[in-house]
Amino acid sequence: MGNLFKNAKRFLIKIGNVIKNIFWNIRRILNNYKRKISNFLDKKRLNPAGKFPGWAKALLYLSPALIVLAIFTFWPIINSFALVVYENYNMSNNTITGYTLFGNFIRVLTDESFIVPASHTASSAVINTLIIVFISVPISIFLALAISVALNSIKPLKSFFQTIYFLPYVTNTIAIGLVFAYMFKTDGGLVNEFLSFFGIQTDGLSWVESNAVYWRSMFVLIFYSIWASLAFKIMVFLTSIQGIDKQYYQAAAIDATPKGRIFSKITVPLISPMIFYITVTSVIGAFKIYNAIVALFGVTGAPPGVSYNLQSIVMYIYQFIDGSNAGNLSVAAAGSLILFAIILVLTIVQMQVSKKRVHY
Amino acid sequence: MELRLENLTKIFTNKNGQETKAVDSLDITIESGTLVGLLGPSGCGKSTTLFMIAGLVKPTTGKIFFGDDDVTKLAPEKRGIGLVFQNYALYPHMTVFKNILFPLENMDVPRDEAFERVKAMANLVGIGELLDRKPSQLSGGQQQRVAIARALVKKPRVLLLDEPLSNLDARLRLQMREEIKRIQRETGITTIFVTHDQEEAMSISDKMVVLDFGKEQQYDPPQDMYNSPDNLFVAKFLGNPPINSFEAEVKNKKLIINEKPFMQVNIPDGLYDVGMRPENFRVKEDGFQTTVKEIFHIGRDTMIHFDFNGKNVRALVDSESINDKQKTVNLTIKTERVYLFDKQTGKVVNHG
Incomplete structure (x- = not known):
């Protein structure tokens, strides 16, 4: 029996070798032809490699991606600059009543649900977004750092834990949102059950349902966005921590460095480029928050029966595209340019700060 | 401490x-x-x-x-x-x-x-x-x-x-x-x-x-x-160029190299590994005659290659003591600079 198995294995290896040989020979023949063609072209002085500079070839290979990007990214950007000067643009019949330089911006900036909340509501799109950005981003970065350092230091079941922490990344955002909404249900939700276990009165304690208090639903939203963004951050930090030369830690150990100082003086500075990258991208990502809110509170962006609204800047922009004010693309363009300006300023600030703090 | x-x-x-x-x-x-x-x-x-x-x-x-x-x-x-x-x-x-x-x-x-x-x-x-x-x-x-x-x-x-x-x-x-x-x-x-x-x-x-x-x-x-x-x-x-090592027999308390007695040794008969450092050789009239295979001049010193028991052996000698045309050369080496090692254990047998 064992002999049969051995013979079968040997036979398979032989077949494998034959196939590999065939491929080897195909490559030899092709190379031969390639050489012949290029010799021929050289003789006729037709060889394109000599005629065109290197970047022309690069451009050729990049062109499929560039074309797609041009149609779906660059053109809309340019177009939004064009749209923003139209007055009362109507998408359905493509008419305008005139041109204006700042009219659309003024309309957005003075809108009661954009910056300054109206008297009857506690929130505006900008305030909501800023709260989400400035609370969820720092917390999620610190959490991700702490978790990745912890993950890096455990020895048994290392890859198991790493997989566990990476799972949220491959899970659908909307699905996670629905699960969260279910967890924070008023009646029989996991969180309320948990709280009542500790003797806290949870009757009618609403998180995301009707008559939820602003900060309570905001807490759920921030909690959710931290959790959803944690996995990617952990993965990036963990890979860069694993890339740090072990000798730094050995040297630190010999110098009797406490754990906290190893973290703050060695680990963090050495992965600071990655922390900076994550900070910039997650600030941008948090400013663009949209599906988290939709998943938790639906397209209205508010629990039923409340006076406030949890909509973000992007949600505010979307209402001019297919929401309550559909078709007013000029206002939407103005809104997105304002969002762009905010992100640009913040990114420049971050880059200035990083010059001193990031060690490449 | x-x-x-x-x-x-x-x-x-x-x-x-x-x-x-x-x-x-x-x-x-x-x-x-x-x-x-x-x-x-x-x-x-x-x-x-x-x-x-x-x-x-x-x-x-x-x-x-x-x-x-x-x-x-x-x-x-x-x-x-x-x-x-x-x-x-x-x-x-x-x-x-x-x-x-x-x-x-x-x-x-x-x-x-x-x-x-x-x-x-x-x-x-x-x-x-x-x-x-x-x-x-x-x-x-x-x-x-x-x-x-x-x-x-x-x-x-x-x-x-x-x-x-x-x-x-x-x-x-x-x-x-x-x-x-x-x-x-x-x-x-x-x-x-x-x-x-x-x-x-x-x-x-x-x-x-x-x-x-x-x-x-x-x-x-x-x-x-x-x-x-x-x-x-x-x-x-240790040593650069490395020590020459070759196999040689000891017969009747004599070390046999190239079928001739090379020197007296006070150890039992048998096969040994012999080690001689290149720089310990000297050119001397009454020395052991060897046939020169190659000569390299390296500044102050001259490197001579010759055969001992079929192994290529290098000697580093004073440049003045030898000329290019010499076919043979007579070399000596101090007895205490010849190391004999046990074939099995590799331990030195005529030192320490």
């Missing part, structure tokens, strides 16, 4: 359960204030030994003593050692000053004293004016000095150097060798220096340990080891 290794053994086990003895029952006592070179080919366990002394690798069995303290179970940070890594492991985001200051920040040293010590140590190793630079702005030799300063600034009980010169170019290596020796003399600290370069080890060490397959081969001052190697491995490992 005296450093003592007792029966130190390290066995690595890989995933398939195969065991490798990296260090094999090492028994070494290193006297206080000496510089000891740990020498051996790559993979002989010299770095493992160093890391065990540092506490970064746990020994399988055996004990390590610093003076009278048993430090075998002690964590590295409690041993009071300074370690210079092969590629220095300077923190790239800190200036030279901060790098040297780092060990002191973890100790109970007043700030002023710490700054004072950093400056003094930087001056001792000769980088006093580079304190504001980052490691990436330094040359290899300067980085090396920073690494030594960082290791020494906390006044360790033992200084460990792991192939510290292997990343430097040849000229700088010579210079840093002398520097390390000087710094060690000035601080009087017990130092262990790991290297695979025999010349480096011989020039820097007060005493050296030669390791092979984790086993101690010999522990002696360099010159003693060179002149009276304990076994064939040590003889072959």
